[in-house]
Each structure stands twice: as C-alpha cells, then as structure tokens.
Amino acid sequence: VQLVESGGGLAQPGGSLRLSCAASGFTFSDYAMSWARQAPGKGTEWVSGIYSDGSDTFYSDSVKGRFTISRDNAKNTLYLQMNSLKPEDTALYYCARGYSEKIQYWETDIAYDYWGQGTQVTVSS
16 A cells, blocks of 8 residues: 655645645555644644545534545545645645545544655745
8 A cells, every 4th residue: 555645835825735645556446535734743633534435525624615625536546625725734744544435533543544654735925
C-alpha cells in the first residue's frame, strides 16, 4: 500500500490549494479515505473523510464550507480542494485509508490503517 500526497505549498490568506493523494498497491475503490493535518506542536486533526463510492462525506467544523473532499476511483486519487485559506490551516496534511468502504469514528486515528508521508501547507502573507 502506498499513499503519496502532493499539491501543498505556500498560499496567501484567502487563497486556494488543491491537494492530491495518489494511491497504489490496493483496490482504491474498495476503501473509504480521509485527510488529516498536524500543525507544529499540536495533535492530529481529522479534516475530511469520504466513503469508497463518494456517497457520503464528512468535514470538521474548522473547515466546513471551505474545503471539499472528492475522489476519482478511475485514477486512484483522492483530492482536497481548500478555499478561503486561513493562517490556522498551516499544517502537514496527510491522507489515510480506512479499513473498509465506509468509516466509523472517522475523526479518530484508529479508523485508519495506512497513512501517507504528508504534504506541507503554509498559509501566510
């Protein structure tokens, strides 16, 4: 199993970035996926999750209305569109694989079995 994030970088407040997570080594369409982030000195925050078929999505209150999770099962890729970025969105962003097509307790670390290495997002003027 391999999960490789990309798309991070420096953005200005109010700007946008689109993160990607390229998956390989497993049948991507069989698994729910999520995005998490970790800011310096802080714990993991689960940002967004999506069922294997995209039929349901989840967002933390801190990003709801600004971030959109999606997936392309034909391309084995998970996305996170981030709009209206704020300095507090600065963090290392990870994608993670759930244990099955749906997720229970999506905001907890135990719901996932594989994580990527992360891509850094910095929001600053």
